[in-house]
Amino acid sequence: MSIKEQLQHKIDFKTKPTGSLGQLEDIALQIGMIQNTLSPKIEKPAMLVFAADHGLADENVSPYPKDVTWQMAMNIATGGAGISVFCRQNGIDLKVIDAGVDFDFPENTPIISSKIARGSKNMMHEPAMSIDECKLALVKGAEFVNAEAKKGCNTISFGEMGIGNTSPSSLLIHRFLGLPIEECVGAGAGVQGDALTHKQKILIEVSEKYNPSTPLETLATFGGLEIAMMVGAFIEAKKQNMVILVDGFIASAAMLTASQFEPTLKENCIFCHKSYEKAHITLLEKLGVEPILDLRLRLGEGTGAAVALSIIRSAVAFINEMASFEDAGVSNKE
Amino acid sequence: MSIKEQLQHKIDFKTKPTGSLGQLEDIALQIGMIQNTLSPKIEKPAMLVFAADHGLADENVSPYPKDVTWQMAMNIATGGAGISVFCRQNGIDLKVIDAGVDFDFPENTPIISSKIARGSKNMMHEPAMSIDECKLALVKGAEFVNAEAKKGCNTISFGEMGIGNTSPSSLLIHRFLGLPIEECVGAGAGVQGDALTHKQKILIEVSEKYNPSTPLETLATFGGLEIAMMVGAFIEAKKQNMVILVDGFIASAAMLTASQFEPTLKENCIFCHKSYEKAHITLLEKLGVEPILDLRLRLGEGTGAAVALSIIRSAVAFINEMASFEDAGVSNKE
Numbered sequence: 001m002s003i004k005e006q007l008q009h010k011i012d013f014k015t016k017p018t019g020s021l022g023q024l025e026d027i028a029l030q031i032g033m034i035q036n037t038l039s040p041k042i043e044k045p046a047m048l049v050f051a052a053d054h055g056l057a058d059e060n061v062s063p064y065p066k067d068v069t070w071q072m073a074m075n076i077a078t079g080g081a082g083i084s085v086f087c088r089q090n091g092i093d094l095k096v097i098d099a100g101v102d103f104d105f106p107e108n109t110p111i112i113s114s115k116i117a118r119g120s121k122n123m124m125h126e127p128a129m130s131i132d133e134c135k136l137a138l139v140k141g142a143e144f145v146n147a148e149a150k151k152g153c154n155t156i157s158f159g160e161m162g163i164g165n166t167s168p169s170s171l172l173i174h175r176f177l178g179l180p181i182e183e184c185v186g187a188g189a190g191v192q193g194d195a196l197t198h199k200q201k202i203l204i205e206v207s208e209k210y211n212p213s214t215p216l217e218t219l220a221t222f223g224g225l226e227i228a229m230m231v232g233a234f235i236e237a238k239k240q241n242m243v244i245l246v247d248g249f250i251a252s253a254a255m256l257t258a259s260q261f262e263p264t265l266k267e268n269c270i271f272c273h274k275s276y277e278k279a280h281i282t283l284l285e286k287l288g289v290e291p292i293l294d295l296r297l298r299l300g301e302g303t304g305a306a307v308a309l310s311i312i313r314s315a316v317a318f319i320n321e322m323a324s325f326e327d328a329g330v331s332n333k334e
Numbered sequence: 335m336s337i338k339e340q341l342q343h344k345i346d347f348k349t350k351p352t353g354s355l356g357q358l359e360d361i362a363l364q365i366g367m368i369q370n371t372l373s374p375k376i377e378k379p380a381m382l383v384f385a386a387d388h389g390l391a392d393e394n395v396s397p398y399p400k401d402v403t404w405q406m407a408m409n410i411a412t413g414g415a416g417i418s419v420f421c422r423q424n425g426i427d428l429k430v431i432d433a434g435v436d437f438d439f440p441e442n443t444p445i446i447s448s449k450i451a452r453g454s455k456n457m458m459h460e461p462a463m464s465i466d467e468c469k470l471a472l473v474k475g476a477e478f479v480n481a482e483a484k485k486g487c488n489t490i491s492f493g494e495m496g497i498g499n500t501s502p503s504s505l506l507i508h509r510f511l512g513l514p515i516e517e518c519v520g521a522g523a524g525v526q527g528d529a530l531t532h533k534q535k536i537l538i539e540v541s542e543k544y545n546p547s548t549p550l551e552t553l554a555t556f557g558g559l560e561i562a563m564m565v566g567a568f569i570e571a572k573k574q575n576m577v578i579l580v581d582g583f584i585a586s587a588a589m590l591t592a593s594q595f596e597p598t599l600k601e602n603c604i605f606c607h608k609s610y611e612k613a614h615i616t617l618l619e620k621l622g623v624e625p626i627l628d629l630r631l632r633l634g635e636g637t638g639a640a641v642a643l644s645i646i647r648s649a650v651a652f653i654n655e656m657a658s659f660e661d662a663g664v665s666n667k668e
Contacts, residue, residue, distance in 0.1 A: 015409050016415075017633065019630075020631065020632045021416065021631060021633055022631045023629040023630055024629060024631070063667045064666075065665050068664060068665050071663060071664040071665060072349065075349050075657055075662040075664055080349060080657025080661065081349055081656065081657070081662075082348075082349075082355065082652055084656075085652050086648055088651075088655070090644070293645075294628060295355075295358060295645070296353075296356025296357055297355060297356045297358070298351070298354045299350050299354040299355055303355075307645060310424070310645070311629070311641060311645075314641045317422075322415065322419050323414025328408075328409040328414045328415075330402060330405040330406055331398065331399050331405060332398075333397045333398055
């Protein structure tokens with residue numbers, strides 16, 4: 001029997017009606033297949049939050065001032081943000097990485113310095129990054145994941161903080177899925193009405209300016225420093241054969257970008273929640289995946305993944321700990 | 335400001351876009367209102383699993399033999415069932431109560447004896463319970479909840495084990511919501527095709543036999559011993575002002591029944607998951623509630639509630655632990 005068949009057999013002979021644990025069974029099967037074992041484990045789960053500023057924020061695509069990027073990076077690192085709370089609750093090791101924030105953090109701040117530039121460029125005028133900057137971001141992202149793997153982490157997730165970063169995410173989805181830009185642009189952190197129309201107009205204008213041909217060029221043109229670092233992190237996490245928890249809209253856009261480089265990436269990815277961003281729902285449908293949670297979350301930072309980890313732990317717990325019909329002396333279906 | 339307004343203000347000034355924690359915000363608000371505090375807490379969560387047999391099982395409404403009720407009650411009590419695993423994972427105190435299993439458990443079994451009869455009667459021939467048996471079940475259910483409250487438990491959930499118990503649940507929903515029986519009957523633990531048609535036919539026949547007029551008579555006629563005990567437990571949990579986690583189809587049918595006795599019950603209830611039973615979805619819609627999880631679970635036992643507790647803990651954690659814009663020195667929307 002293949003490992004898949006063995007896992008399915010183990011799941012089917014647990015003391016429950018066949019299939020009655022629904023998506024928990026799918027998750028247990030997937031993690032068992034990733035780890036090639038009938039006894040999958042979640043070890044030292046980690047959350048890497050990448051922060052960066054975006055030149056495009058100058059075009060008023062977000063209702064929040066740009067300073068919120070560094071302020072929130074500090075808040076995350078010092079324990080007061082949503083992601084800080086949910087990582088603490090679920091025993092997830094949280095690290096905040098400065099991928100390109102336009103601010104000089106004080107020396108003793110618990111933020112890992114990996115600044116590639118003081119924010120990406122304004123795409124209305126020039127590509128977000130140079131090819132070299134983009135390549136460097138990919139390498140750095142991979143290094144952070146590699147360091148976690150060396151410490152025995154087998155389950156990882158990526159969050160982000162960057163005022164304006166739903167815009168590059170929309171542009172990347174637009175390019176990689178070939179969808180009209182309007183279908184890829186949502187409310188972000190609270191853009192509505194005229195402001196939403198303005199955001200769509202800006203992104204259409206940006207999209208029409210450039211015609212990159214490779215995934216690397218596309219990422220450099222339309223991405224952001226934290227997004228590029230996440231892309232590198234996703235690719236390395238697949239190489240390390242980790243269980244990868246994919247958060248919401250921006251993380252999923254980075255995952256989609258990473259899968260242009262590493263087409264089998266999806267095998268290791270668990271999609272943690274369906275965000276309230278319309279474009280995220282479209283993306284999940286195109287990927288043919290079923291997210292775990294649907295709680296109308298749209299905070300980002302990795303929060304959906306951190307909250308979903310306990311559900312993933314439930315899946316791992318049942319396959320390891322539930323008795324089989326035989327073990328428990330329970331009669332099966334007649 | 336009312337407590338509701340104060341809670342909403344506290345939620346809205348956390349460092350996140352307004353409303354961006356979606357349903358977690360609704361849950362935090364609800365628990366804060368139940369506990370009348372800006373700092374809600376989940377204390378000593380408990381899961382009471384009521385087990386009983388059903389006379390109607392003689393009519394082949396379930397694909398599992400009746401012995402599975404006692405076998406699974408033992409499996410739950412000794413740690414091998416789904417609910418055992420999920421309670422252990424989430425730090426929930428699990429108790430298994432024999433409300434009416436047709437089996438003599440050995441003396442030293444970790445099952446609480448509260449047997450009212452050796453199963454309910456076959457409704458094809460007579461009402462499931464006498465009025466006195468039903469009243470006794472209500473009282474016993476309340477006593478178990480009262481004992482938990484005395485120990486400092488403020489969050490409770492109810493599970494069940496009873497081969498054939500989707501049938502009484504369907505009948506109760508049919509009567510209390512006035513829905514056609516066909517809309518209230520689903521696959522249960524795996525009934526399909528001809529077997530499903532047979533189950534529907536049996537339930538229509540049963541329904542046509544009786545015309546009870548009060549909620550108590552309806553419960554006695556169409557219920558089950560474990561369901562009646564759950565109903566008593568729901569009513570007492572509301573009296574004790576607990577946070578009540580409602581599991582799937584059968585627990586929701588018991589909650590609907592309990593709310594005929596205690597119309598404000600819903601205020602204290604958090605609906606934990608949308609089961610794969612069609613009738614459960616209908617019931618949730620009629621109640622106008624939004625369940626937390628939608629994982630295609632249909633195991634029962636309280637499993638959906640146990641798995642969802644971690645999400646409820648996330649809601650309580652964010653309202654207590656996240657920094658406000660002011661505390662964290664983060665700029666709010668412009």
